[in-house]
Amino acid sequence: MQYNMQNIKEFTTFAWIDFCQPDRATLDKIAEQYNLDIFQIIDSLEHGHLPKFEKQPNYNFLILRAFTSTIEHGATTINDLSNKIAFFYNDDKIISVHRSPFAFLERIDIEFSKTEDLLIYLIHKMVGSYQSPLNELDKKIEEFEKTIFLKDYSKVSLEDLYFLKTQTRITKKLLQLFQNVTNQIEVSESNKTALQDIKDTLLNLILNYDEVLENANNLLNSYHSVNSQKSNDVMKLLTIFSAFFLPLTFVAGIYGMNFENMPELRWQFGYFMTLSIMAIIAIIIYFWFKRKKII
CATH class of the missing domain: 3.30.460.20 (CorA soluble domain-like)
Known part of the structure; x- marks a missing residue:
């Protein structure tokens, strides 16, 4: 150089x-x-x-x-x-x-x-x-x-x-x-x-x-x-959805088995009663989350 x-x-x-x-x-x-x-x-x-x-x-x-x-x-x-x-x-x-x-x-x-x-x-x-x-x-x-x-x-x-x-x-x-x-x-x-x-x-x-x-x-x-925090928010949202749908899925799973000795299958209003029970469960979960200030 x-x-x-x-x-x-x-x-x-x-x-x-x-x-x-x-x-x-x-x-x-x-x-x-x-x-x-x-x-x-x-x-x-x-x-x-x-x-x-x-x-x-x-x-x-x-x-x-x-x-x-x-x-x-x-x-x-x-x-x-x-x-x-x-x-x-x-x-x-x-x-x-x-x-x-x-x-x-x-x-x-x-x-x-x-x-x-x-x-x-x-x-x-x-x-x-x-x-x-x-x-x-x-x-x-x-x-x-x-x-x-x-x-x-x-x-x-x-x-x-x-x-x-x-x-x-x-x-x-x-x-x-x-x-x-x-x-x-x-x-x-x-x-x-x-x-x-x-x-x-x-x-x-x-x-x-x-x-x-x-x-x-x-x-x-x-x-x-x-x-x-963003990741926690996503996990929180997924947990809330899971908490709502898990018991509803459980109810739907039971009545989806179609066994012969399930008297509810032949009830005239069995379908609407099951939907009502599922709605009540969802409302209870919702108010429980509100009380605990989760949502």
Whole structure:
């Protein structure tokens, strides 16, 4: 895979070098040129690497993941939902490495005085990528609730509910890892307020995702409860019909045997009497069910 040098930008006091889709040979050259650790280079190439922070004598190494999928795609893994950016930075330069293009990396017209300023700006953009899927998940939860409780629950796909719950759970874990790494980052006094703002945003997102996850669990339980209730209603209806027709079938079965010594067969009003008995039995069963509040 050939690499595409996405951006080389010179600021007043530092340089930013951004690599998109670099191959291993290119990264080996970067490691040699800028004296970077080879194992961290390998980490930056690894497709599914989780967020991490490592402090080296000459630079800091940081991996973070931004949300890059959409809820409709039905993604259920970290790799499907997000993509990572690896940062190598010190006071003189910041090197970013990523496989997928990011729009916020391409449109930066702000002048930064320190690498910290640019790094915090990029972290802020990565944190912001989790807000849109949160809104989509919350909206889907409301739609499912309306369908289950106000419309026809059978129109809700159990598979869709599973994807919604799984996406919420994985994204929440990603944010928790993001938060853990952010707490390890050290910045100068002038950037502590900006970093704290990122931490507050992360905490708020985690709490919101936790609420959506709880709603998704409740929704799934409600779906099963409504489904079970519908099944119980059907069984109840069948039981009521059985309770009505079982004694009537018993009476009809006795008088359908046609034995010779059945005097009722020769009665002038035997047929009407039997029908009356069957009607009385049905009425008694009906009022018994009403008294017991079964129907």
